[in-house]
Each structure stands twice: as C-alpha cells, then as structure tokens.
Amino acid sequence: MLIALFADIHANREALTACLDDAAKEDAESYVFLGDLVGYGPDPVWVVETVAGMVDKGALAVMGNHDEAIFRDDVSLNPIARAAIAWTRLQLKDEHRTFLKDLPLDLHQDDRLYVHASACSPQDWIYTLGPREAFQGFRATAQRVTFCGHTHMPALFNENASQLPQAHRPISGQPMPLLMQRRWIAVLGAVGQPRDRNPAACYGLFDTATSRLTYVRVPYDADLTARKITAQKLPHALAVRLTTGS
Amino acid sequence: MAKAQLNAGMTLDGFVLQERLHRGGMAAIWSVTHPDIDFPIVMKVPFLDYEGDLSLLIGFEVEQMIMAELKGIHVPKLVANGAFTVQPYIVMEYIAGATLQKRMGGEVIPLDELTALAASIADALGDLHQQHVLHLDLKPANILFRPTGEAVIIDFGLSRHEKLPDLLDEQFHKPTGTTEYMAPEQLLMIRSDKRSDIFALGAMLYQLATGELPFGAPSKIKYVRQRVWRDPVPPRKLRPEISPALQEIILKCIDPMPENRFTNAEEMAFELRNLDLVEVTERGERLERSNFKTAFRKRMRVRKTMQAIQASATKPPPRAPxxxxxxxxxxxxxxxxxxxxxxxxxxxxxxxxxxxxxxxxxxxxxxxxxxxxxxxxxxxxxxxxxxxxxxxxxxxxxxxxxxxxxxxxxxxxxxxxxxxxxxxxxxxxxxxxxxxxxxxxxxxxxxxxxxxxxxxxxxxxxxxxxxx
Missing domain, CATH: 3.40.50.620 (HUPs)
Incomplete structure (x- = not known):
C-alpha cells in the first residue's frame, strides 16, 4: 500500500492542493495527516473541510499544537502564531472546531505510529530536531516506524544499539529503504510552510510493501498564498517566509 | 534469530540449497535454485553470532540495502533479500568467471592484457560511482569478470550510497577496510570520497603489473599511515617493460593526496585505453623510490600531511568532462x-x-x-x-x-x-x-x-x- 503523509499544512490551500495532486498522480492509496492543519495560513476553512472530507473516506489525521490552540487558550505559541490563531478562530465555525477537537493525539496502524511532534508525551509537542529527542521518541514507542512533523525540517533517524540515533538529511525524490530490522523516526517536512530554505511543499510517500519512504518536494504558487496572507492582514512575516522557505 | 544449520537440499523461502561454493570469513556462498528463476543464482549467508563483531551484522544490512539500489552489467543482479528476523541472506545472479584474485594467482599477465583488464575494472567502478555508490573496500577478491569480459564488482558490506543513510558511519568510530588497498583518508573515517576507490584500484593495478603489493600487507590498520610518507618502489624497477605512461597512471592513483589522483574512474579508463596520450612526468619515469632522508623528512611531517589529506578529501573533486x-x-x-x-x-x-x-x-x-x-x-x-x-x-x-x-x-x-x-x-x-x-x-x-x-x-x- 502506498501511503501519502502530510504534516504542517497550516491552512495553505495552494500547497496542499499541489501535494494532493502529486500524490494522486503517484497512485497513493491511503492518506495520513500529521497535524497542524491550521495556523499561519489564509485558508483554514478550506483545509479543514478538505481533510475532514478525506477522513470521512478513510484517511487518518492526528492533532497538532496549532489545532489544539483553536479550542484551548493555554497552548504556548509565539506572538506571530498567536495572532494568526486569533484570526483563524474567527474564520472557523463550530463544526470545524469540533473536527479539530476530536482529532486524536496519535494513531497506530500496523507497525507504524502517527503523531504530530513526538511519541514521547505527544501533548507536550516536543520538537524531534536532534539525536537526543529522537532517542526519547524511540524509547516512548514500540512501533517500528514513527511518522511525525512539527519541526518543518525533513529528517530521518534510525535507532542504534550502541549510541544515540543519527540524523540523516533526506534527499528529495530518493526512495529510502527503512530496513525492516531497524526502527525509524521519519520527520516529514512541512506542506504549508517549509523552513529548510526550499520553498517547495514537502510531503512523504511510504510504500508498505517495500518499506521505502520518499520525501517529495512539490513547487506550488507560494506567491498567491503570500498575497492572500497579506490581504487578510495576517502578520507580514508569514507571507515572506513562504516564498523563501525560511 | 534462529541460528540455522544450512545443509544441501534444504529449502529457504523457496530457494533450494544445492552446494556450498565458498566459505569465507564472514559469509558462505551457496549455489541455489528456485522454480521461478531460469538463470544460475547463488545465496550469500552471513555468519552472524551476537557474541561476534557487530560490524558483520551491519555490513550485511548495508549490502542488502545497497545491492537493492544497483543496476547494470557491472554488479550481480539481485534476486531476493532474506529478512533478518528469520535468516538473513542475499540471493543474486551467479557470475561464472573467476575473481581477479584467482587470475592474479597464475602467471604474470602480459602488459597489454593487463591495461585492458584494468580499464574494464575502471569502467565498472565508474558505473558504480554514477549510481552514487562508493565501494570503499575494493580488492582482487571483490572483482569478477563475466564470460563476455565486463568486470563485476561484488561485496558491498563497507559501501556507502551517497543518497541513503550511512549505517556504518553512524556505528563505528574506528576505520575499517583492507589494509593492502586502503586509501589514507579512510584512516580518518572519511567515507564520502570516490577517489578512495581510485586509490584501491591503483594498488590493485600495481599488484597486477608487478606481482607485489605497493605498500605490503600491514598487519594492523594503524600501519596504513606509513603509505603517507613512504612512496612505493616504482613499478618500472620491478618490471622494466612497464612503460612510463603506465607507471604514471599507477602512481597517480595511489598518491596519498586525493586531489592528485584521477578525479573519476572514467578519466582513468580513458588514459588506460590511450597510453600514448598520457602526460608522463617525473613520476612515470622514475626508477628509484625517494631516498631515506626524504622519506624521513616526510615522516616527520606526517601529521600535517594527514591534515592536508583531510582537507583535500572533503572538498568535492572537480569534474573533468x-x-x-x-x-x-x-x-x-x-x-x-x-x-x-x-x-x-x-x-x-x-x-x-x-x-x-x-x-x-x-x-x-x-x-x-x-x-x-x-x-x-x-x-x-x-x-x-x-x-x-x-x-x-x-x-x-x-x-x-x-x-x-x-x-x-x-x-x-x-x-x-x-x-x-x-x-x-x-x-x-x-x-x-x-x-x-x-x-x-x-x-x-x-x-x-x-x-x-x-x-x-x-x-x-x-x-x-x-x-x-
């Protein structure tokens, strides 16, 4: 089965559309959304409705910290993110809020774990940035592969018998075998707000038959999204970073 | 993992074991058959025991991973990888020809045949590098020839795929390789320079041409450092019929400094096929190794030289189109x-x-x-x-x-x-x-x-x- 994985969409309609089209072209059979459907971007309603529609048809989705911030006030966020959340709350209706609130923190499927930030206390939104965080993530789950997001930086870790796990910087488009006898944490890059100096949207394709994961980069009309952000009077920095991937 | 005792006649995932062809230090090679496969195949089964060296296990993982990525005439075609949870193995195409090691065992190879042989190995290496794989343990036992003449490279247990996680680099903090053919930068744990393979190929070419190893057979990996300051006996001194051009190629490959070697295997193959076009320098002409005083001076500077090698190896080689x-x-x-x-x-x-x-x-x-x-x-x-x-x-x-x-x-x-x-x-x-x-x-x-x-x-x- 070919699974398409999307993390950190952040209400970016153009990026999600481009990634969904690409996944359909690759004949993806199943869809997983790894949290942060909203926040930062200008199209929260469209994104929530699109994802909810796909979940109705069998797609899986977990909650991210920005999704949580829609219905909780004590989520720690930086001022720009907070301003965007305040705007987003005004756009969403009860049905959207209910959908976000009902999302689980993590999901198990066969030998895989889907979680937004880390298997290690998912509600604390720990960034899986380096070997130490990855080590804790491995300790917190028995699943073979953890798929997560949250950092907006693509990375791949494998568990190591004798020392801390090492980060591998994935090369986009290169299918990588996640060897069956090892355990892995795959941090997907962001669909809607990449921060690795590559403005192209990032999503993952995982083939369960061969245990191969590909990080896919999809260029999209980031200028259009940036213009929408400006038009909605969302913080200007959010528009700028989309076009630079920073 | 079950420690299976393998015997002829046993069936493993549909592969019937026929005969053990080879038993090496790290793995056995069995000829096997499968009802769906109509070309000769072999199964490589590692000797894994958990008291033993972990590097064997990881080397086998690496080999399974890399062989699955490789294609073409210069590598054996992969048929199947066995799961680690049951019995790890690799089933691949059987290559009928002898290894380079066996070919070296006989009488001295005529020079024109030797350069053609070396050029075909360089072709194979170039193909491997084109597919983003660095072998990092090239030696005569790892090179085979198809009946049609093309060289085939085997044994990817220490290899590195440029676009995939390097499982070995993560695991080990001491250098690994075969001391006879190892490039000095491999002592520094550098696993990203294709010119390390050029070095090994040059050491093999030296051995093919002269019957001797350029740097002997150091018993410990730390003695590999000696090749940084002690130059080998010029091949022409050992076999006078070797042309200055061929000596130039050999010594260029085994230069301690990566930037002084061929930038890629294609360039080396090109020169081997066009010996008359090789620009011969003092290196190609020389008949004596450097004197004791020079070697001693170089030995005193070895730390500095190793630093220079590190710097040279981590810079990407220039392209020579x-x-x-x-x-x-x-x-x-x-x-x-x-x-x-x-x-x-x-x-x-x-x-x-x-x-x-x-x-x-x-x-x-x-x-x-x-x-x-x-x-x-x-x-x-x-x-x-x-x-x-x-x-x-x-x-x-x-x-x-x-x-x-x-x-x-x-x-x-x-x-x-x-x-x-x-x-x-x-x-x-x-x-x-x-x-x-x-x-x-x-x-x-x-x-x-x-x-x-x-x-x-x-x-x-x-x-x-x-x-x-």
Whole structure:
C-alpha cells in the first residue's frame, strides 16, 4: 500500500492542493495527516473541510499544537502564531472546531505510529530536531516506524544499539529503504510552510510493501498564498517566509 | 534469530540449497535454485553470532540495502533479500568467471592484457560511482569478470550510497577496510570520497603489473599511515617493460593526496585505453623510490600531511568532462568548428577536448597504410589533427588526439563517445563527405549519449568563403 503523509499544512490551500495532486498522480492509496492543519495560513476553512472530507473516506489525521490552540487558550505559541490563531478562530465555525477537537493525539496502524511532534508525551509537542529527542521518541514507542512533523525540517533517524540515533538529511525524490530490522523516526517536512530554505511543499510517500519512504518536494504558487496572507492582514512575516522557505 | 544449520537440499523461502561454493570469513556462498528463476543464482549467508563483531551484522544490512539500489552489467543482479528476523541472506545472479584474485594467482599477465583488464575494472567502478555508490573496500577478491569480459564488482558490506543513510558511519568510530588497498583518508573515517576507490584500484593495478603489493600487507590498520610518507618502489624497477605512461597512471592513483589522483574512474579508463596520450612526468619515469632522508623528512611531517589529506578529501573533486570534436579534415567548416569547440570548452570548466578523426575503411579493397608518396597515412593524419587544434592554443593535457578506423563514420564517433563517456559532441553538419553525409550527422545527433552541437555554415559564411 502506498501511503501519502502530510504534516504542517497550516491552512495553505495552494500547497496542499499541489501535494494532493502529486500524490494522486503517484497512485497513493491511503492518506495520513500529521497535524497542524491550521495556523499561519489564509485558508483554514478550506483545509479543514478538505481533510475532514478525506477522513470521512478513510484517511487518518492526528492533532497538532496549532489545532489544539483553536479550542484551548493555554497552548504556548509565539506572538506571530498567536495572532494568526486569533484570526483563524474567527474564520472557523463550530463544526470545524469540533473536527479539530476530536482529532486524536496519535494513531497506530500496523507497525507504524502517527503523531504530530513526538511519541514521547505527544501533548507536550516536543520538537524531534536532534539525536537526543529522537532517542526519547524511540524509547516512548514500540512501533517500528514513527511518522511525525512539527519541526518543518525533513529528517530521518534510525535507532542504534550502541549510541544515540543519527540524523540523516533526506534527499528529495530518493526512495529510502527503512530496513525492516531497524526502527525509524521519519520527520516529514512541512506542506504549508517549509523552513529548510526550499520553498517547495514537502510531503512523504511510504510504500508498505517495500518499506521505502520518499520525501517529495512539490513547487506550488507560494506567491498567491503570500498575497492572500497579506490581504487578510495576517502578520507580514508569514507571507515572506513562504516564498523563501525560511 | 534462529541460528540455522544450512545443509544441501534444504529449502529457504523457496530457494533450494544445492552446494556450498565458498566459505569465507564472514559469509558462505551457496549455489541455489528456485522454480521461478531460469538463470544460475547463488545465496550469500552471513555468519552472524551476537557474541561476534557487530560490524558483520551491519555490513550485511548495508549490502542488502545497497545491492537493492544497483543496476547494470557491472554488479550481480539481485534476486531476493532474506529478512533478518528469520535468516538473513542475499540471493543474486551467479557470475561464472573467476575473481581477479584467482587470475592474479597464475602467471604474470602480459602488459597489454593487463591495461585492458584494468580499464574494464575502471569502467565498472565508474558505473558504480554514477549510481552514487562508493565501494570503499575494493580488492582482487571483490572483482569478477563475466564470460563476455565486463568486470563485476561484488561485496558491498563497507559501501556507502551517497543518497541513503550511512549505517556504518553512524556505528563505528574506528576505520575499517583492507589494509593492502586502503586509501589514507579512510584512516580518518572519511567515507564520502570516490577517489578512495581510485586509490584501491591503483594498488590493485600495481599488484597486477608487478606481482607485489605497493605498500605490503600491514598487519594492523594503524600501519596504513606509513603509505603517507613512504612512496612505493616504482613499478618500472620491478618490471622494466612497464612503460612510463603506465607507471604514471599507477602512481597517480595511489598518491596519498586525493586531489592528485584521477578525479573519476572514467578519466582513468580513458588514459588506460590511450597510453600514448598520457602526460608522463617525473613520476612515470622514475626508477628509484625517494631516498631515506626524504622519506624521513616526510615522516616527520606526517601529521600535517594527514591534515592536508583531510582537507583535500572533503572538498568535492572537480569534474573533468570530455568534449569530443569530430573533425573532418577535408571540410570547409574548419573555423566554425574550432569556434564551437572553444565555446563548448568555455561552458564546461575543467573540460578537455578530444579531437577525433575517423578514417573510413573500405568494405572490399585492402587499405594501404602508405600513400603514393610513401608517407604513412596515419602519421600524416595525426599531424593534421594537431595542426587543426594548434590555433586553439590549449595547454597539454587539455587536448588529446585520436585517430580511429571504421567502415562507418557515425558508428565510429558514437562508439568513441560511449566508451569514453563523452559529455558533449561537436560535429559538422556534414560528417564525412559524399552522399549521405548529413544523414551521418543526424544519426550522431539521434543516438549520442550526450549533448550534440551541430555546426553549419551560414549562407553569409558560404558567400564570404566563395569570394575570399
């Protein structure tokens, strides 16, 4: 089965559309959304409705910290993110809020774990940035592969018998075998707000038959999204970073 | 994991074990059969025990991972990988020929055969590198030959795929490899320089040519450092019939400094196939290794040299592309072709120009080597080629001259481009004269393995030529 994985969409309609089209072209059979459907971007309603529609048809989705911030006030966020959340709350209706609130923190499927930030206390939104965080993530789950997001930086870790796990910087488009006898944490890059100096949207394709994961980069009309952000009077920095991937 | 006792007649995932062909230090090779597979196959089964070295286990993981990525004639075709939870194994195509090690065991190989052999190994290595795989443990036991002559590289337990996680780099903090053929930067745990494989290939070529190992067989990995300050005995001292050009190639490969070696295997194969074009320096001519005093001085500086090697190895090697200009000496396109060649060179920094002239041989008549005036045609043609390139004022080493004979001009050009991995072909609009000449150019443009520039006279050029 070919699974398409999307993390950190952040209400970016153009990026999600481009990634969904690409996944359909690759004949993806199943869809997983790894949290942060909203926040930062200008199209929260469209994104929530699109994802909810796909979940109705069998797609899986977990909650991210920005999704949580829609219905909780004590989520720690930086001022720009907070301003965007305040705007987003005004756009969403009860049905959207209910959908976000009902999302689980993590999901198990066969030998895989889907979680937004880390298997290690998912509600604390720990960034899986380096070997130490990855080590804790491995300790917190028995699943073979953890798929997560949250950092907006693509990375791949494998568990190591004798020392801390090492980060591998994935090369986009290169299918990588996640060897069956090892355990892995795959941090997907962001669909809607990449921060690795590559403005192209990032999503993952995982083939369960061969245990191969590909990080896919999809260029999209980031200028259009940036213009929408400006038009909605969302913080200007959010528009700028989309076009630079920073 | 069950420690399976393997016996002939056993079946593993549908593969029937027939006969144990080889038992090495790390794995056994079994010939196996499978009802769905109609070519000869073998199964490699590692000796894994958890008290033993962890590197065996990881090496086998690496080999399974890398073989699944490799394609082509220079590696055995992968059939199946066995799961680690049951019994790890690799089933692959059986290569009928002997290993290079066995071939070395017999009598001394004649030099022309030896250079051809080395060039085919360099081809295989180039193919591996093109597929982003660094072998990092090349040795005679890991090289086989197909009955058709192509070299096949095996044993990827220490290898590295440039685009995949390097499981070995993560795991180990001491250098691994075969001391006889190991490059000095591998002592520093550098696993990302393709020129480490060039070094190993050079050490093998030295051994093929002289029967001796260039740096002996150090019993411990730390003694590998000696090759940084102690130069090997020049091959020509051990076997005087070795040409300075061949010695130049061998010693260039095993230079301690990565930046002094060939930048890629294609370049090495090219020089091995064109020994007359090798630029021979003192290195190729020398008959004695450096004296004791020099070696001692180098030994004192070894720390500094290792630092320089580290710096050199971590810089990406420059690309050395080849631009082929197909020259028709009778052509009125001389100047436009020269200009196009210069432009192509300017576009590819570090490129070299290969000036090629194809002499068309006739189908029926026996060609004369000597013309009516008694001059050797080949010598004359070569001189004309050099004259052609003279106005370009290219430094030696940046331009080479090639004369080949072929019944069919485009076929000759294309074959040269394929076998030398040419990056760009510059050709006149009428390759060869006479009827069908422009069809020749079309065939080159269609079938070339690279970019082709077709040079044509404009109407204005033609008028100017007619008036001038």
């Amino acid at each position: 080849i631009i082929l200009v197909a020259i028709d000496l009778s052509d009125d396109l001389r100047q436009p072709l020269q200009e196009a060649a210069v432009a192509a060179l300017a576009n590819m920094p570090g490129a070299r120009l290969a000036c090629l002239n194809v002499m068309q041989t006739s189908l029926i008549a026996i060609d004369e080597n000597v013309n009516e005036d008694g001059d050797n045609i080949h010598v004359n043609r070569m001189a004309e080629l050099r004259t052609w390139a003279e106005p370009l004022q290219l430094p030696r080493g940046k331009v080479t001259f090639h004369l080949i004979e072929s019944r069919n001009i485009p076929a000759g050009i294309l074959e040269f481009a394929h076998s030398n991995k040419v990056d760009h072909i510059v050709v006149g609009a009428h390759a060869g004269s006479g009827p069908g000449a422009s069809k020749n150019t079309m065939q080159i443009a269609l079938e070339a393995p690279c970019t082709v520039t077709v040079v044509r006279l404009t109407e204005a050029d033609r008028l100017a030529a007619a008036q001038g």
